[in-house]
Amino acid sequence: MTSPSVSSGPGLPIASVERETGLSKDTLRVWERRYGFPTPERDVNGERLYTPTQVRRLAQIKRLMDRGHRPGKLMTLDEAGLLALDQARSSAWPSPDDQQLEHWLNLVKTHDTEALQRAFHRELAKRGMTRFVQDIVAPLIARVGEAWSRNELGVFEEHLFSQHLEKLFRTTLANMTPQTGHPRVLLTTLSGEEHTLGLLMVEALLVVEDAYPVLLGPQTPIDEIVRAAQIKAVDAVCLSFSTAYSPALAAQGLRDLRQMLPADTQLWAGGYGVKPIRKAIDGVCLMPEFQDLFDCLARWRSEPGGKTADDLK
Amino acid sequence: MTSPSVSSGPGLPIASVERETGLSKDTLRVWERRYGFPTPERDVNGERLYTPTQVRRLAQIKRLMDRGHRPGKLMTLDEAGLLALDQARSSAWPSPDDQQLEHWLNLVKTHDTEALQRAFHRELAKRGMTRFVQDIVAPLIARVGEAWSRNELGVFEEHLFSQHLEKLFRTTLANMTPQTGHPRVLLTTLSGEEHTLGLLMVEALLVVEDAYPVLLGPQTPIDEIVRAAQIKAVDAVCLSFSTAYSPALAAQGLRDLRQMLPADTQLWAGGYGVKPIRKAIDGVCLMPEFQDLFDCLARWRSEPGGKTADDLK
DNA sequence: TCAACTATTTGTCCAAGACAATATGACGAG
DNA sequence: CTCGTCATATTGTCTTGGACAAATAGTTGA
Numbered sequence: 035m036t037s038p039s040v041s042s043g044p045g046l047p048i049a050s051v052e053r054e055t056g057l058s059k060d061t062l063r064v065w066e067r068r069y070g071f072p073t074p075e076r077d078v079n080g081e082r083l084y085t086p087t088q089v090r091r092l093a094q095i096k097r098l099m100d101r102g103h104r105p106g107k108l109m110t111l112d113e114a115g116l117l118a119l120d121q122a123r124s125s126a127w128p129s130p131d132d133q134q135l136e137h138w139l140n141l142v143k144t145h146d147t148e149a150l151q152r153a154f155h156r157e158l159a160k161r162g163m164t165r166f167v168q169d170i171v172a173p174l175i176a177r178v179g180e181a182w183s184r185n186e187l188g189v190f191e192e193h194l195f196s197q198h199l200e201k202l203f204r205t206t207l208a209n210m211t212p213q214t215g216h217p218r219v220l221l222t223t224l225s226g227e228e229h230t231l232g233l234l235m236v237e238a239l240l241v242v243e244d245a246y247p248v249l250l251g252p253q254t255p256i257d258e259i260v261r262a263a264q265i266k267a268v269d270a271v272c273l274s275f276s277t278a279y280s281p282a283l284a285a286q287g288l289r290d291l292r293q294m295l296p297a298d299t300q301l302w303a304g305g306y307g308v309k310p311i312r313k314a315i316d317g318v319c320l321m322p323e324f325q326d327l328f329d330c331l332a333r334w335r336s337e338p339g340g341k342t343a344d345d346l347k
Numbered sequence: 348m349t350s351p352s353v354s355s356g357p358g359l360p361i362a363s364v365e366r367e368t369g370l371s372k373d374t375l376r377v378w379e380r381r382y383g384f385p386t387p388e389r390d391v392n393g394e395r396l397y398t399p400t401q402v403r404r405l406a407q408i409k410r411l412m413d414r415g416h417r418p419g420k421l422m423t424l425d426e427a428g429l430l431a432l433d434q435a436r437s438s439a440w441p442s443p444d445d446q447q448l449e450h451w452l453n454l455v456k457t458h459d460t461e462a463l464q465r466a467f468h469r470e471l472a473k474r475g476m477t478r479f480v481q482d483i484v485a486p487l488i489a490r491v492g493e494a495w496s497r498n499e500l501g502v503f504e505e506h507l508f509s510q511h512l513e514k515l516f517r518t519t520l521a522n523m524t525p526q527t528g529h530p531r532v533l534l535t536t537l538s539g540e541e542h543t544l545g546l547l548m549v550e551a552l553l554v555v556e557d558a559y560p561v562l563l564g565p566q567t568p569i570d571e572i573v574r575a576a577q578i579k580a581v582d583a584v585c586l587s588f589s590t591a592y593s594p595a596l597a598a599q600g601l602r603d604l605r606q607m608l609p610a611d612t613q614l615w616a617g618g619y620g621v622k623p624i625r626k627a628i629d630g631v632c633l634m635p636e637f638q639d640l641f642d643c644l645a646r647w648r649s650e651p652g653g654k655t656a657d658d659l660k
Numbered sequence: 661t662c663a664a665c666t667a668t669t670t671g672t673c674c675a676a677g678a679c680a681a682t683a684t685g686a687c688g689a690g
Numbered sequence: 691c692t693c694g695t696c697a698t699a700t701t702g703t704c705t706t707g708g709a710c711a712a713a714t715a716g717t718t719g720a
Contacts, residue, residue, distance in 0.1 A: 048704075049596065050603055053538045054568045059704085060672060067707080068670085079679070081704060090570075104714080106669060145578065190575040193535070193563045200564075204517040222506070225366045228541050228566065250506045251513075253541065255367050257399075262503040265458060282671095282712080283362070290363065361673075373703060376674080381701085392710070394673060417683080419700060595681080595702085625682090 044075055045083040055092045056278075062092075069109040094120070097183050100277060120185045139177055142195045143187050150195070154202050163206075163242045167235050168324050171199065175231065176306070179277065196231055203234040207241065215246035217269035217334050219302075220262055222250040224273060224287040232274035232305045236327065243331060256291045263299055269334065270300035275307025285311050292317050302330050358388060358396035368405045369591065375405075382422040407433070410496045413590055433498050452490055455508045456500050463508075467515050476519075476555045480548050481637050484512065488544065489619070492590065509544055516547040520554065528559035530582035530647050532615075533575055535563040537586060537600045545587035545618045549640065556644060569604045576612055582647065583613035588620025598624050605630050615643050 048059050062082075066073060072092065074082040084092075095108050098119055108116065141150045158166045178195055181187050219240055221233045230252050240247040248266050250259075263271055271291070275284050284307055292301055292315065304321040311320060319330050361372050375395075379386060385405060387395040397405075408421050411432055421429065454463045471479045491508055494500050532553055534546045543565050553560040561579050563572075576584055584604070588597050597620055605614055605628065617634040624633060632643050 046603060047599070050599060053596070053600070054570075056538075058672080061670090063705090064671070079704085081679095086570075093568075104669075105671095188574060189568055189571040190563070190578070193567060193571075193575075197562055197564050201517060201521060204514060205521045208514060208518045249510055250503070251510050254506060255502055257367075258502040258506075261501060262506075265503070280671095283366075286363065290359070371702080372673080374701090377702075380676080392673085394710095417700075418702095593702090 044077065045085045046089060047077075048074075048082045048084070051084045051089055051092065054089055055096050057092060057096060065105065065109070069106070071109050091116070094185065097185065101183050122184075135173060135177055138174055139181060142178060142191050143181075145191065145194065147194060147198055151198055151202070154198070158202070158206070163238050167239055171235060172324055175199075179306075199231060200234060203231075203238055207234070207238060210241050212241055212244075212246055215241075215244045217300075217331070218246040218248065218267065220248045220250060220259070220266060220268040220271045222254040222259060222262075222271075222273065223252040223275070224279075224284070224291075225253045225255055226283065227273075227275055227279050227307070228252050229274065229276040229278075229305075232276065235324075236272060236274065236304065239324075239327060240331075243328075245331065256287065256294060259291060260294045263295060268299065270302055270330075271295065272302040272304065275303060275305040277306045279307040281307070281311050284308065285315060288315050288318050300330070300334060302327070358398045359402060361387075361395045361397070364397045364402055364405065367402055368409050370405060370409060378418065378422070382419070384422050404429070407498065410498065414496050448486060448490055451487055452494060455491060455504055456494075458504065458507065460507060460511055464511055464515070467511070471515070471519070476551050480552055484548060485637055488512075492619075512544055513547060516544075516551055520547070520551060523554050525554055525557075525559055528554075528557045530613075530644070531559040531561065531580065533561045533563060533572070533579060533581040533584045535567040535572060535575075535584075535586065536565040536588070537592075537597075537604075538566045538568055539596065540586075540588055540592050540620075541565050542587065542589040542591075542618075545589065548637075549585060549587065549617065552637070552640060553644075556641075558644065569600065569607060572604060573607045576608060581612065583615055583643075584608065585615040585617065588616060588618040590619045592620040594620065594623040597621060598626075598628060601628050601631050613643070613647060615640070 046054070048062060051057070051062060052059050062072075065071065072084060072088040074084040074088060077083050091113075094116055095105065098108055098116065099105060103119065108119075111119070138150065138153060141147075141153070157170050161169065178187070178192055182189070182192050219236075221237055223229070223233065233249060233252070237247040237249050248262075248268060250262060254262070259271060262268075273288070273291075284303070288301065288303055295301060297317075300319065301317060302319045302321055304324075304327060306322070308320050309322040314320065319326075321327050321330060359367070361375060364370070364375060365372050375385075378384065385397060385401040387397040387401060390396050404426075407429055408418065411421055411429065412418060416432065421432075424432070451463065451466060454460075454466070467483075470483050474482065491500070491505060495502075495505050532549075534550055536542065536546065546562060546565070550560040550562050561575075561581060563575060567575070572584060575581075586601070586604075597616070601614065601616055608614060610630075613632065614630060615632045615634055617637075617640060619635070621633050622635040627633065632639075634640050634643060
């Protein structure tokens with residue numbers, strides 16, 4: 035049990051940096067070897083001690099990598115260069131609700147949570163759940179994520195925003211819990227994917243579509259997903275992946291799960307995290323866009339399997 | 348990017364095992380070197396491929412270690428020995444509500460979520476929030492965790508149980524959100540600790556105690572915690588740690604945070620995860636029991652700092 | 661302009677050694 | 691017999707340097 039003794043003063047040990055930045059110890063060490071950055075101090079025991087400045091820069095690099103930049107290029111840049119990339123505008127947002135979206139984003143940035151909460155309730159009542167999720171919530175989440183990756187707002191604002199959305203969905207859904215409906219869909223994520231908002235959005239859409247969602251929360255090991263699917267007798271398992279989730283791990287997890295799941299249980303995978311998956315996976319329905327969920331739903335309902343499941347009850 | 352190619356058939360690569368069991372790659376390799384278990388197959392590239400049987404056994408060992416057993420002893424045991432430990436009863440539960448607790452645990456095991464939900468609402472109305480949390484929820488969570496560690500129920504049941512509790516707290520708290528109150532307490536966890544229930548329980552207790560909780564959700568990097576504490580002008584930061592969180596990492600994180608937080612902002616750490624921390628950390632209030640939260644609260648209110656904070660507003 | 665091929669980049673895995681924090685066990689004193 | 695102190699054993703994490711395959715970028719040819 036190596037101890038970082040007093041982390042005070044000099045800097046943070048490699049385990050803390052992994053926790054703070056999300057970069058694995060292996061990656062941190064191989065970067066140091068290849069690019070010469072970061073080159074942390076060493077404590078008396080020869081163990082790495084990263085300065086807060088280095089950690090901040092690593093977090094910045096991680097954000098830019100999530101936006102598609104490659105580490106080899108980023109390492110050659112100085113602070114000004116990184117900042118320039120940070121502020122580089124992406125392509126213009128083509129949404130019709132663009133202006134309103136920007137207004138709301140500003141509420142998030144200024145921590146005006148009361149106004150945000152009011153606006154959410156108003157728009158939900160105005161548009162109905164389906165349009166609210168597709169036209170407002172999903173784009174706003176994307177916009178917040180984008181703003182975060184551009185360092186216009188921090189994890190703090192993003193967390194506060196998520197908490198308010200979660201409160202909204204949970205209070206709204208509490209009064210709509212269905213006792214019936216088809217198909218029955220198990221909602222969860224694989225271990226490592228902790229984002230719950232995607233599941234809540236799907237749950238809301240399924241409820242108003244007269245399906246029967248079973249919300250299991252995030253991070254379920256695959257063998258437990260299989261067991262849950264059997265016990266709850268669901269027709270489909272729906273997983274959610276955010277951008278942070280490594281596409282390779284997602285594909286691997288989906289293959290692992292598909293192999294263990296009964297053949298007549300469908301497997302759906304949604305969220306921005308499935309977009310980078312090029313190759314289709316056999317027996318898995320990839321749903322990068324929300325519209326695809328309705329396609330999956332319609333396909334299930336038009337299939338003979340759907341009827342059989344109905345007959346069995 | 349080492350690829351597990353087809354994980355199908357032979358077994359799971361080491362990254363998948365780390366995800367499923369929560370044991371680090373380093374630990375898995377050093378166990379193989381020291382104890383000769385597990386000795387996974389190798390693929391064409393010489394990389395480890397663990398069989399499902401090995402993974403199950405590793406998960407079992409992990410559970411027993413969380414209950415205090417040491418790996419060196421566990422490795423020498425065969426399957427029967429592990430099973431015997433699994434079923435070994437811990438010391439008799441001294442709670443007066445023992446029988447009722449067992450009844451509820453049974454509802455969890457049998458997935459009778461409707462009955463559980465009804466029982467929760469009844470007990471909350473009967474006892475009031477403070478007693479409900481301390482006498483019912485906290486012991487039941489502990490009991491569920493214990494049952495899980497004894498393999499009497501799985502992640503699936505535990506997730507379902509957590510989701511229902513979360514729904515209960517969030518709907519109840521939605522109607523009680525305070526606009527004022529002291530002290531102002533920021534609620535979150537460090538990166539790596541995804542358990543939210545502890546935060547919700549603390550939020551509920553703080554609300555009925557006329558304090559002002561700011562729920563940030565789980566997994567906030569320490570520099571963002573510091574920023575949130577400043578912007579929200581909180582008097583204290585309260586972190587929650589579950590049993591799964593490594594005590595060494597928890598202590599390290601608390602030291603890191605204490606160093607960066609303003610001296611006049613208190614730092615509280617609660618949950619079962621802080622119990623194994625022997626050495627007190629300077630400037631950090633460890634609250635292994637719920638009662639300790641009230642002590643911290645009372646201490647803050649009796650301190651001159653509390654008054655000063657009031658005067659400043 | 662687009663497809664196919666080659667080259668580079670990059671994250672993860674492996675091995676064996678080392679060390680310090682914790683837990684265990686032995687000892688002696690009150 | 692109980693408690694605190696010290697030595698010993700256990701155990702997780704960190705170290706170095708090498709290797710490889712997947713993904714991406716760059717180049718060539720139709």
